[in-house]
Amino acid sequence: MNVLIVLAHPETRSFNAALMKTAVARLESAGHAVAVSDLYAEGFDPVERASHYVDIDDGVFKLLDAQRDHAKRQTLPEEVARELDRLEWADLVIFQFPLWWHAQPAILKGWFDRVMVYGGRYSSRMRYDNGYFKGKRALLSVTAGSPRQAFQPFGRAGDMAAWLWPIHASLYYVGFEVLAPQVSYGVQGGGIEYQKQEALEAHLADCKRHWVERLGHLESEDPIPFAGWQDWDEAGVLRETAPLRWRLG
Numbered sequence: 001m002n003v004l005i006v007l008a009h010p011e012t013r014s015f016n017a018a019l020m021k022t023a024v025a026r027l028e029s030a031g032h033a034v035a036v037s038d039l040y041a042e043g044f045d046p047v048e049r050a051s052h053y054v055d056i057d058d059g060v061f062k063l064l065d066a067q068r069d070h071a072k073r074q075t076l077p078e079e080v081a082r083e084l085d086r087l088e089w090a091d092l093v094i095f096q097f098p099l100w101w102h103a104q105p106a107i108l109k110g111w112f113d114r115v116m117v118y119g120g121r122y123s124s125r126m127r128y129d130n131g132y133f134k135g136k137r138a139l140l141s142v143t144a145g146s147p148r149q150a151f152q153p154f155g156r157a158g159d160m161a162a163w164l165w166p167i168h169a170s171l172y173y174v175g176f177e178v179l180a181p182q183v184s185y186g187v188q189g190g191g192i193e194y195q196k197q198e199a200l201e202a203h204l205a206d207c208k209r210h211w212v213e214r215l216g217h218l219e220s221e222d223p224i225p226f227a228g229w230q231d232w233d234e235a236g237v238l239r240e241t242a243p244l245r246w247r248l249g
């Protein structure tokens with residue numbers, strides 16, 4: 001399969017970059033083709049603004065209109081078009097990033113703002129299980145500083161499922177099947193120590209090993225289940241007939 005890795009980390013010698021390189025080597029050794037979007041290294045501009053677009057009709061910047069019109073005329077900004085070409089090529093997209101303030105780094109949030117183009121890649125009719133990217137898969141590979149046990153609802157580090165939900169929902173919104181996230185917890189360095197150096201090094205080696213093992217069987221994994229169009233009424237409310245797992249929340 002064709003795998004695109006979108007890396008959002010500013011340092012080429014970071015643990016995130018190491019996980020990206022580990023994935024490239026593992027996937028290529030299994031015969032897959034791999035491409036990398038290194039957002040910082042490529043200077044991706046995550047801030048959406050009028051100056052990215054030519055010919056804003058009446059001088060008022062309306063982002064949804066600008067994205068729709070430029071997608072139609074094939075005049076989208078060059079770096080957006082490049083990312084869309086990469087997505088078109090990919091069967092699986094892996095997002096590799098550190099958890100910053102309980103979310104993805106801003107550069108990756110901006111990537112969604114700019115690359116998931118209204119009209120071109122989603123519309124009121126083309127979303128969720130009718131989404132543009134239907135048939136493709138996506139996976140978040142996330143590192144977090146806090147240890148695993150601190151991540152739980154109302155635990156010190158909070159609920160990882162809640163922190164990742166907005167990204168999972170956005171991927172599903174544009175049609176991706178979303179695989180369970182790969183979370184490397186307790187990825188520490190510098191002054192914040194939860195464990196001694198030797199134990200930390202062993203722990204980080206374990207994180208890499210688990211990632212390598214998982215990369216070997218991604219193709220046979222089932223995606224996270226989401227409710228779909230058949231589960232909602234015209235107002236978007238869950239139907240009484242929807243499976244119990246959705247109605248229990």
Ligand SMILES: Cc1cc2nc3c(=O)[nH]c(=O)nc-3n(C[C@H](O)[C@H](O)[C@H](O)COP(=O)(O)OP(=O)(O)OC[C@H]3O[C@@H](n4cnc5c(N)ncnc54)[C@H](O)[C@@H]3O)c2cc1C
Nearest residue numbers: 014015016018098099100101102143144145146187188189
């Ligand atoms: C702005 C900000 C907000 C944050 N918010 C949160 C938050 O909300 N929740 C939370 O839990 N954490 C948070 N953190 C912590 C953050 O998630 C971690 O710092 C990050 O996940 C670590 O990943 P990294 O790639 O930056 O690691 P690095 O800092 O690059 O490295 C981490 C450790 O890995 C080692 N290492 C680096 N490369 C390798 C390699 N190739 N092989 C083996 N070991 C290696 C380093 O020596 C170091 O010990 C935040 C950090 C920042 C800067």
